[in-house]
Amino acid sequence: MQLRLQLIFTLLFVTTLLCAGSAWGEVTVEARLSNASFPVDRMSQLSITVNGASRNTDIDLPQIDKISFHSRGQSSQINLSNGAFSSSLTHQYLVQAEEPGDYIIPTITVSVSGKDYLTKPINFTVIAAKQATSTNDEQSAQGLDEVAFLRVTQTNKHYPGEIVPITIKAYFNQKYRFDDFSLPTMQGKGVVSPQLQGDPLQNKESINNNVYHVLTWDTTLSGVKVGKQSVKFTMDAAILIPQQRVRQSPFGNSIFDNFLGGYQRKPISLASEETVFTVLPLPTENTPASFTGAIGTFDFKVTASPLRLTVGEPITLTMTISGNGNFDRVEAPAFPDITDWKTYTPTSEFLPEDSDDLASKLFEQAIVVKNSSIREIPSLSFSYFDPEQRAYVTKTSEPIAITLHNIQTAAVPVQLRPTAVEAQATPTTESNDIFEGLAPIHLETGDFQSVIEPLYKKSWYLFACTLAIILSLTAIFLKNRKLKKSRHPEIDLKRNQKQQLKNDMMKLAQIVDTGDCHDFLKQSRRTIQTQLGFLWTLEPAAISYADLSNRLPTNSPLLEIFTRAEAAAYGAVLVSDEQMQTYMTAMSTELENLI
Amino acid sequence: MKTIRSISLLIFVTLQLLCVSVIPIRADQDISSTFEEANIAYSGGDYSTAITQFEDITKEAGYSGSVLFNLGNSYARDGQVGKAVVNYQRALLITPSDSDILGNLQLVKKESGLFLKERSRFEKIVHSLTFNQWTILVLISLVVLAAINIIPLLHPISKKSSLISGGVCCILVCLFTIGSYASYQRFNPSIVISPETRLLISPFKTAGSIGTIQEGRQVYPLKTHKAYTYVIDETDRKGWIATDSIEAVCNPEEKN
Numbered sequence: 001m002q003l004r005l006q007l008i009f010t011l012l013f014v015t016t017l018l019c020a021g022s023a024w025g026e027v028t029v030e031a032r033l034s035n036a037s038f039p040v041d042r043m044s045q046l047s048i049t050v051n052g053a054s055r056n057t058d059i060d061l062p063q064i065d066k067i068s069f070h071s072r073g074q075s076s077q078i079n080l081s082n083g084a085f086s087s088s089l090t091h092q093y094l095v096q097a098e099e100p101g102d103y104i105i106p107t108i109t110v111s112v113s114g115k116d117y118l119t120k121p122i123n124f125t126v127i128a129a130k131q132a133t134s135t136n137d138e139q140s141a142q143g144l145d146e147v148a149f150l151r152v153t154q155t156n157k158h159y160p161g162e163i164v165p166i167t168i169k170a171y172f173n174q175k176y177r178f179d180d181f182s183l184p185t186m187q188g189k190g191v192v193s194p195q196l197q198g199d200p201l202q203n204k205e206s207i208n209n210n211v212y213h214v215l216t217w218d219t220t221l222s223g224v225k226v227g228k229q230s231v232k233f234t235m236d237a238a239i240l241i242p243q244q245r246v247r248q249s250p251f252g253n254s255i256f257d258n259f260l261g262g263y264q265r266k267p268i269s270l271a272s273e274e275t276v277f278t279v280l281p282l283p284t285e286n287t288p289a290s291f292t293g294a295i296g297t298f299d300f301k302v303t304a305s306p307l308r309l310t311v312g313e314p315i316t317l318t319m320t321i322s323g324n325g326n327f328d329r330v331e332a333p334a335f336p337d338i339t340d341w342k343t344y345t346p347t348s349e350f351l352p353e354d355s356d357d358l359a360s361k362l363f364e365q366a367i368v369v370k371n372s373s374i375r376e377i378p379s380l381s382f383s384y385f386d387p388e389q390r391a392y393v394t395k396t397s398e399p400i401a402i403t404l405h406n407i408q409t410a411a412v413p414v415q416l417r418p419t420a421v422e423a424q425a426t427p428t429t430e431s432n433d434i435f436e437g438l439a440p441i442h443l444e445t446g447d448f449q450s451v452i453e454p455l456y457k458k459s460w461y462l463f464a465c466t467l468a469i470i471l472s473l474t475a476i477f478l479k480n481r482k483l484k485k486s487r488h489p490e491i492d493l494k495r496n497q498k499q500q501l502k503n504d505m506m507k508l509a510q511i512v513d514t515g516d517c518h519d520f521l522k523q524s525r526r527t528i529q530t531q532l533g534f535l536w537t538l539e540p541a542a543i544s545y546a547d548l549s550n551r552l553p554t555n556s557p558l559l560e561i562f563t564r565a566e567a568a569a570y571g572a573v574l575v576s577d578e579q580m581q582t583y584m585t586a587m588s589t590e591l592e593n594l595i
Numbered sequence: 596m597k598t599i600r601s602i603s604l605l606i607f608v609t610l611q612l613l614c615v616s617v618i619p620i621r622a623d624q625d626i627s628s629t630f631e632e633a634n635i636a637y638s639g640g641d642y643s644t645a646i647t648q649f650e651d652i653t654k655e656a657g658y659s660g661s662v663l664f665n666l667g668n669s670y671a672r673d674g675q676v677g678k679a680v681v682n683y684q685r686a687l688l689i690t691p692s693d694s695d696i697l698g699n700l701q702l703v704k705k706e707s708g709l710f711l712k713e714r715s716r717f718e719k720i721v722h723s724l725t726f727n728q729w730t731i732l733v734l735i736s737l738v739v740l741a742a743i744n745i746i747p748l749l750h751p752i753s754k755k756s757s758l759i760s761g762g763v764c765c766i767l768v769c770l771f772t773i774g775s776y777a778s779y780q781r782f783n784p785s786i787v788i789s790p791e792t793r794l795l796i797s798p799f800k801t802a803g804s805i806g807t808i809q810e811g812r813q814v815y816p817l818k819t820h821k822a823y824t825y826v827i828d829e830t831d832r833k834g835w836i837a838t839d840s841i842e843a844v845c846n847p848e849e850k851n
Contacts, residue, residue, distance in 0.1 A: 344708025
C-alpha cells in the first residue's frame with residue numbers, strides 16, 4: 001500500500017516538473033500603465049508582467065527626467081489549465097510625475113535567467129491638478145476613482161429652512177494606504193449644513209471588482225435662499241506611497257520592504273459631483289399668525305403644574321414640540337395677551353432624537369394668575385409648514401383647568417405691580433418699576449476688601465485650622481503616652497534604672513580618673529546595691545554578699561567586685577588603675593545584662 | 596552746614612510721612628463723595644450714572660457689601676437683571692446675613708421669573724448655609740475637638756464623657772466638611788448677564804442651540820474654548836455659551 005502511494009506521488013512530481021519545464025519554456029514580458037493620462041497630484045500604476053517565469057527576474061527601470069517609480073511589490077501566479085501549466089510574475093510600480101507634460105516610458109529590460117527581454121514603450125500624459133478637478137476630466141476622474149472618491153445622495157425640491165437628510169460617502173481603495181482624513185466640507189451658496197459630528201460609519205463595498213473602505217456621514221442640508229443652488233462636498237486625505245528604494249531588501253519580499261522602507265505622504269483632494277439643491281419659496285397665502293418658520297412634521301403638547309394653587313403663585317407651563325424638522329426655527333408658542341395673567345420669558349431646551357427618531361423642543365414658561373375668577377389656562381397654538389402636504393398646519397392645545405384656593409383674599413385681582421398701567425404689561429416687556437419693592441440703598445460704604453475670596457483661602461483661617469488639628473493630634477499623642485505609662489509602669493522603672501546606672505558609671509569613671517581606689521570600691525558597692533535593689537525590689541542598703549551569692553551565678557564578676565568592696569570598707573585594700581578599669585567595664589556589662 | 600543738612604533731611608522725612616498719611620485720607624474722602632454722588636444719582640432716577648460711579652468705587656477701593664448692594668439696586672432699576680443678581684450675590688459673600696441684600700435678590704429673581712426648581716432634601720440642607728458658613732463650622736468643630744482632647748490632660752474627666760464628646764465632635768467635623776464640599780461645588784457660579792442667551796452645542800456662533808437661558812440664571816463653567824465657555828446650568832443642561840454673556844460672582848476680575 002505504501003509502495004503504491006509512493007509511486008503515485010513520484011509520478012505526479014515528475015509530471016509537474018515536466019509541465020513546469022514546458023511552462024517556463026516560453027518567456028514573454030509586457031508593461032502596462034493603468035492610466036494614459038493622470039493629474040500631477042495623483043499617480044498611475046505600472047505593471048510589468050513576465051509570463052513563463054515565476055522567479056529569477058531582474059528589471060532595469062529606465063531613468064526618466066521628472067518621473068519617479070515607487071515599487072509596490074510583486075505577485076506571482078501559476079495556472080493549471082487542461083493539463084498545461086502557465087506561470088507569470090508581475091511587478092507593480094506607482095508612477096509619479098513632478099510636473100505636467102507628455103512623457104514616454106522607454107523599453108524596459110527584463111532579465112530572466114540571464115536572458116534579456118524588452119517591453120514596448122508607453123506614452124502617457126500628466127495634466128495639471130486644478131485642471132483635473134475643475135474640468136472633471138473623465139479620464140482623470142477614472143484614474144482617481146480607482147484610488148478614492150466622494151459621493152453624496154441627490155436632493156430634490158425643498159423649502160427654505162427645511163431639513164433635508166443626506167448621506168456623504170467617501171470611498172478609499174483597499175489596495176492603497178491612506179492617512180490624514182479631513183471631514184467633508186460643503187461648498188455652495190444659499191444652502192447650509194451643520195458641522196459633522198462624531199466618527200463616521202465604516203464598512204466595505206465592492207465596486208468594479210475593487211474593494212473600497214467606505215466612510216459614511218449622515219447629515220442634513222437646509223436651503224436659506226430661494227432658487228437653484230449648486231452644492232458639492234470636498235474632502236482632503238493623504239495617500240501613503242512607499243519610498244523608492246535603490247534595491248529591494250535582501251529578503252526579496254515586499255512585506256519586508258514595507259517594514260524596512262518608509263512612506264511618502266502625498267495629499268489628495270476628493271470632490272463630489274455638483275448637485276442642484278432647489279429651494280422653493282414658501283406659500284404666502286394663509287400664513288398663520290403663529291408661524292415662525294418651522295418646517296417639517298410636528299406634534300404639540302402642553303402641560304401645567306401645579307393645577308391647584310392660590311392667586312399669585314407661579315404655574316410652570318411646559319410646551320413640548322416633537323417631530324422632525326428645523327427645530328432652530330421652532331419658537332415658544334405665544335401666550336395669549338390676557339391681562340389676567342402675568343407671564344415670564346420662556347426657557348427652551350432641545351432634546352435630540354430619541355429611539356423613535358423624533359427630536360423635541362421643550363419650552364418652560366412661568367405664568368402667574370392675577371385674577372381669582374380664572375378657571376383655566378387658555379389654549380396655545382403652534383404653526384408649521386408641512387413640506388409633504390405643501391400646506392401650513394396649526395396645532396392648538398386644549399385649555400387646562402386650574403383650581404384656585406384662598407378665594408377670600410384673592411377676590412379682587414392681585415396687584416402684583418403698583419399701578420394699573422404697569423399691570424397691563426407683562427414682565428417681558430414692562431419697565432423696571434416692577435422693582436418698586438426693593439429695599440433702599442445703603443448710605444454707608446462699609447469696609448472694603450480687595451478681593452472676594454472664600455474663607456478657606458484666607459491665611460488666618462488656614463492657620464487656625466492647622467493649629468487646631470496640630471493641638472488635637474498633640475493632645476491625643478500625650479494622652480496615649482500617659483495611658484501607656486499607667487498601664488506599663490515597668491517601662492518607666494527600667495528607664496529610670498538605666499539612667500541611674502548611666503549616672504553611677506559616670507561617677508565611677510570620674511573616680512577612676514582620680515585614681516582613688518577606696519572611693520572606687522565604695523561607689524562600686526553602692527552601684528551594685530542600687531541596681532540589684534531595683535531588680536530584686538529590695539532595699540539597696542540591705543543587700544549583702546549573701547544575697548548576691550544566692551542569686552547570681554558563681555562566676556559573676558559582681559561577686560568579686562562586691563567582695564573587694566566589702567573588704568575595703570573594713571580595711572585597706574589596694575586596687576590598681578588597670579584593675580579599676582577592668583572592674584568598671586565588667587560591672588557595666590554585667591549590670592546592663594541583668595537589666 | 597551740618598545743621599542745615601540735618602534740618603533739610605528732617606523736613607523731607609516729615610513731608611514724606613505727611614504725604615503717606617494724607618493720601619489715603621484723601622482717597623477715602625474721594626470715595627465717600629463719589630458714593631454720595633452715586634446715591635444722589637440713584638435717588639434721582641439716573642441709574643446709569645449711579646452704576647458708573649458705584650463701579651468706579653469698586654475698581655478703586657475694592658469690594659464692599661453696601662456698595663455692591665447699591666450697585667445691584669442700580670442695575671435692577673436699570674433693567675439689567677443679570678448684573679443686579681451678580682452684584683447682590685457678591686454682596687452676600689461679604690455680608691451673608693444682610694436681610695436687605697437677601698430680600699432684594701429674592702425680589703429681583705421672583706419678578707424676573709427666575710424661579711428655582713424644587714431641591715432635594717440634601718440640596719436643601721447644603722444650601723441652608725453659605726459655603727463660608729460651612730467652613731466656619733468646620734473650624735469651630737476643629738477647635739472644639741482640640742479643646743476636648745486638651746482638657747483631659749489638664750483636668751481629669753471621666754473617660755466615657757471624653758469619648759462621647761470627642762466622637763460627636765469628630766462626626767460634626769465630618770458632616771461640616773461634607774457640607775463644605777457639597778457647597779463648594781456650587782460656590783462660584785457665573786450669572787447670565789445678557790438677555791436672549793442661547794446654550795450652543797459647539798463653541799461657535801452658528802452652532803445648533805440646545806435652548807435659551809434666562810438672564811440672571813446661574814451657570815457653572817466647566818471649560819473654555821476661545822470666546823466660549825462650556826457650562827452646566829441649574830437644570831443640569833450642558834452647553835457652550837459666549838463668555839461675555841456670563842460673569843463670575845467670585846473673583847470677578849478673573850473671567851471664566
